[in-house]
Amino acid sequence: MSQTRPATSIARTTALILAGGAVAAGIGVVLTIAGIHDSPFLAEFRGSTAYYAMQCFIAGAITAAGPVLTRPRGPATLIVAAVAAFVALDVGTRIGVLFYGGVLHDVSVSSDYIAALLKPRFHGWDLLAPLVAGAITGLRLAVVSGDTRFDPAPFPQPGPGHEPPSGEPPAPPFGPGQGPTPGTPPGWTPPHDGA
Known part of the structure; x- marks a missing residue:
């Protein structure tokens, strides 16, 4: 008999996701400066x-490291991981640009510089970070749910030869007054070609 561990609470899983996002933002700062x-x-x-x-992929993978170490349950974990990965990528990039310009190159950090840095921007590659985090968390x-197979019919389907669970006799292969093909009269046979 195998023992299963209980599911990790959503608060602990979220805390680990946010910690992974903070680490991913820190690595994003370093990668931005290096870039x-x-x-x-x-x-x-x-x-x-x-x-x-590559920077987007790393941000998503590191953010999703928290749920890999736990036993998460429910879709909230997936949503939190995707959002945290996007925020970690954005924050890491912006802090990296600010640090590179303001500290390493003694650029005067004026309000115009900060306003230009904080302008909303979006690149299509930014979606790679939440995609990776969502895929890893998903x-x-x-794996944790244990049900990785797809069952298209969760309930028994009625049909010829099917025994209902209530103990009733199986359904006849054809309905009353029906021929071998649905919609044909009983006793009707298709015409033979050339015979």
Whole structure:
């Protein structure tokens, strides 16, 4: 007999997701600074879309590390992980740009600089972080629930030869007054070609 652990509470799972999001934001700061730093080392890659996609993937995966370590239940975990991954990516990128300009290059951090930094922006690749976090969390939810198979008919379907659970006799193969094909009269046979 196998013993199963109880499900982790939503508060603990959410706390672990938020902790993962904070770590992902910190790593996002480092990756943003490395991406915009002026150096010849991998300069072409660091300015590419692949580098930003990698940053999005890492933010989503690290945010979803919390539910992987627990036994989450319910769709709220998946939603919280996706939102936290998006916020971690956005916050990490913005703090990285602010830190790079304000601290590493002594750019005067004026209100215009901060206003430009805080302007809403959206790239299609930003959706990769919540997609990865949602996929990892969804897989963990499926594994924890133990029901990974798809059952299209959860209830017995009536039909020929089906025995109802109440002990009634099985249904006849054809309804009263019906031929072998639905809609044909009893005793009717299809015409034979050339015979």
